[in-house]
Amino acid sequence: MANGQMRSPLGRAIGLGSAKEGVEHWWRQRVTALVLVPLTLWFVIAVIGLVGADRAVFVAWVKSPGPALLLILLLVATFYHAALGLQVVIEDYVHGNAMRLGTLIVMRLLCIAFAVRGIYAVLTIAFGA
Amino acid sequence: MTSDQRPLSPHLQVYRWQLTSVMSILHRVAGIALSFGSILLVWWLGAAADGPGPYAAVQNFLGSWLGLLLLFGWSAALFYHLCNGIRHLWWDTGNGFELKTAYATGWAVVIVAAVLTIIAWIAGLHGWSR
Numbered sequence: 001m002a003n004g005q006m007r008s009p010l011g012r013a014i015g016l017g018s019a020k021e022g023v024e025h026w027w028r029q030r031v032t033a034l035v036l037v038p039l040t041l042w043f044v045i046a047v048i049g050l051v052g053a054d055r056a057v058f059v060a061w062v063k064s065p066g067p068a069l070l071l072i073l074l075l076v077a078t079f080y081h082a083a084l085g086l087q088v089v090i091e092d093y094v095h096g097n098a099m100r101l102g103t104l105i106v107m108r109l110l111c112i113a114f115a116v117r118g119i120y121a122v123l124t125i126a127f128g129a
Numbered sequence: 130m131t132s133d134q135r136p137l138s139p140h141l142q143v144y145r146w147q148l149t150s151v152m153s154i155l156h157r158v159a160g161i162a163l164s165f166g167s168i169l170l171v172w173w174l175g176a177a178a179d180g181p182g183p184y185a186a187v188q189n190f191l192g193s194w195l196g197l198l199l200l201f202g203w204s205a206a207l208f209y210h211l212c213n214g215i216r217h218l219w220w221d222t223g224n225g226f227e228l229k230t231a232y233a234t235g236w237a238v239v240i241v242a243a244v245l246t247i248i249a250w251i252a253g254l255h256g257w258s259r
Contacts, residue, residue: 033217036211036214037214041211048249048256051253052257059177078167082167085164086164089161114167118175121177122178
């Protein structure tokens with residue numbers, strides 16, 4: 001199977017297989033997963049430290065450069081990883097081309113929207129009064 | 130082509146559940162739950178940016194029994210997806226596929242995720258009562 005004798009020379013060179021796409025999705029899912037391991041652990045520990053904190057304490061925390069940058073990275077990696085994962089779920093369970101495509105587009109746009117809203121909030125706090 | 134007449138595989142009525150398949154399904158379920166749970170994070174950050182009023186509203190909600198229940202589910206899903214995700218990354222290197230190893234790492238993930246969830250809540254509730 002691995003010798004590729006059933007495929008045309010062009011097909012072998014492009015290497016996309018029957019799904020018409022390569023390994024990008026798989027790789028991006030793994031890379032975002034790797035990034036999220038330390039980011040998630042940092043976030044959980046940080047949140048535990050902020051339990052019961054009032055807004056002033058929380059704002060002061062976000063205003064420090066480390067947390068602000070890490071929160072933005074967390075938002076990007078989380079919603080990127082979520083979009084990649086939800087894409088597979090939708091491709092598996094949503095049937096009918098129009099319905100599937102529509103669901104995929106709405107899901108992607110929502111992931112982008114929430115990520116942007118979160119990043120905007122972090123920047124507002126970081127650079128706000 | 131009529132597909133509704135065909136038998137289902139696996140046969141759900143006589144299907145014997147096993148740790149490995151249940152964990153695989155749970156990984157996906159936890160991932161979906163965490164996707165929705167991430168909205169909570171954005172809501173929290175947005176409220177903090179909007180001002181003291183909205184932030185207090187979020188804090189009140191998260192401190193309610195429903196908020197605490199959501200946070201508990203979110204944290205359990207997070208630790209499970211995190212631990213099992215590391216198991217998946219280990220599989221991606223081509224290791225750990227032997228049946229015995231797959232079960233051993235599976236139970237390890239279940240136990241470590243449960244322990245981390247409990248530790249996080251003990252630490253969190255300790256901070257809350259401060």
